[in-house]
Amino acid sequence: QLVLGIESSCDETGIALYHQERRLLAHALFTQAAMHSEYGGVVPELASRDHVRRALPLIRQTLEQADCQLTDLDAIAYTRGPGLSGALLVGASIGCALGYALDIPVIGVHHLEGHLLSPLLADPAPEFPFIALLVSGGHTQLMRVDGIGQYTLLGETLDDAAGEAFDKSAKLLGLSYPGGPELANLAALGMPGRFKLPRPMLHSGDLEFSFSGLKTAVLTLTKQHELDEQTRADIAHAAQAAIVEVLVSKALFALKQTGLKQLVIAGGVGANQLLRSQLNAAATRKGIQVFYPALEFCTDNGAMIAFAGALRLRQQEPQVGYAFDIKPRWDLQQIS
Ligand code: ATP
Ligand code: MG
Numbered sequence: 001q002l003v004l005g006i007e008s009s010c011d012e013t014g015i016a017l018y019h020q021e022r023r024l025l026a027h028a029l030f031t032q033a034a035m036h037s038e039y040g041g042v043v044p045e046l047a048s049r050d051h052v053r054r055a056l057p058l059i060r061q062t063l064e065q066a067d068c069q070l071t072d073l074d075a076i077a078y079t080r081g082p083g084l085s086g087a088l089l090v091g092a093s094i095g096c097a098l099g100y101a102l103d104i105p106v107i108g109v110h111h112l113e114g115h116l117l118s119p120l121l122a123d124p125a126p127e128f129p130f131i132a133l134l135v136s137g138g139h140t141q142l143m144r145v146d147g148i149g150q151y152t153l154l155g156e157t158l159d160d161a162a163g164e165a166f167d168k169s170a171k172l173l174g175l176s177y178p179g180g181p182e183l184a185n186l187a188a189l190g191m192p193g194r195f196k197l198p199r200p201m202l203h204s205g206d207l208e209f210s211f212s213g214l215k216t217a218v219l220t221l222t223k224q225h226e227l228d229e230q231t232r233a234d235i236a237h238a239a240q241a242a243i244v245e246v247l248v249s250k251a252l253f254a255l256k257q258t259g260l261k262q263l264v265i266a267g268g269v270g271a272n273q274l275l276r277s278q279l280n281a282a283a284t285r286k287g288i289q290v291f292y293p294a295l296e297f298c299t300d301n302g303a304m305i306a307f308a309g310a311l312r313l314r315q316q317e318p319q320v321g322y323a324f325d326i327k328p329r330w331d332l333q334q335i336s
């Protein structure tokens with residue numbers, strides 16, 4: 001079974017080929033970040049139009065890389081939601097049109113299920129059940145995962161996502177969109193301890209998060225101080241330290257509460273090196289195991305969609321026909 005995956009939920013066009021036995025054969029990604037950075041965030045209409053331009057050339061490129069042809073495909077998986085409507089429509093229509101032309105099954109994949117299962121692409125892979133910390137640009141959730149489609153939400157952010165906290169803090173420091181990785185780089189030059197930012201909900205005794213207050217605290221610091229190079233780095237350091245400490249502490253709390261020993265990190269913020277090193281240190285201390293996707297599969301990509309689609313096709317019927325309805329808002333708990 002050879003599955004073509006198409007991701008187009010936001011500002012990345014991701015394409016991949018996943019084979020049930022031979023695993024990931026090839027993948028390609030085009031990120032529109034440079035185009036959107038001029039506007040300080042994703043412009044939906046521009047995103048859709050660019051997906052139209054990129055998708056087919058990337059599909060050709062990926063097929064060539066894997067030395068495959070369109071006619072070798074057995075199924076197509078596309079991101080059905082959640083995400084930007086116009087952007088989702090591009091991937092869905094290309095996926096369904098190709099499926100119709102090739103007369104093969106198509107399946108609409110939940111974008112967050114893609115993120116959530118992406119650590120299973122790595123080696124060693126975690127085994128069910130595990131705790132997943134999903135930390136992306138739009139979501140911050142702790143989930144208990146008992147199998148494909150068996151997701152129990154344990155806690156989530158009440159306001160901003162962790163990635164959003166990175167991006168908004170970065171913007172206040174004059175970094176370009178998406179600021180997460182740049183903020184992390186700047187933080188490496190920062191002086192530990194010069195600024196101390198709040199750790200929202202750290203001792204709330206539950207698994208909920210809140211990051212909007214942090215952004216306000218960063219704003220206050222930027223107003224109180226002359227923003228020379230060192231001060232910007234010191235603020236970045238404090239912001240990253242605050243976000244990471246809360247994430248680590250809540251993830252460990254989820255393991256403690258459930259008695260599980262495996263933690264899986266998924267989503268763009270999972271690429272953060274401070275988060276990884278603190279989790280690894282905690283893992284050694286507490287006798288738990290932490291699993292990450294490969295760095296390139298933390299942020300949006302086609303591989304996770306092809307992979308989740310392949311797993312789904314093993315346990316459920318593909319969609320009936322080639323009409324599609326995308327789901328810009330779609331709760332992961334609703335799918336099973
Ligand atoms: P969602 O999946 O919730 O719809 P999304 O697809 O936009 O949101 P991802 O692509 O998973 O989110 O991740 C993007 C986010 O990850 C951005 O907020 C970005 O700043 C952040 N990010 C990426 N790399 C790093 C890093 N090294 N450190 C911190 N944040 C990072
Ligand atoms: Mg993105």
Ligand code: FE
Pocket residue numbers: 111115136137299300
């Ligand atoms: Fe994503």
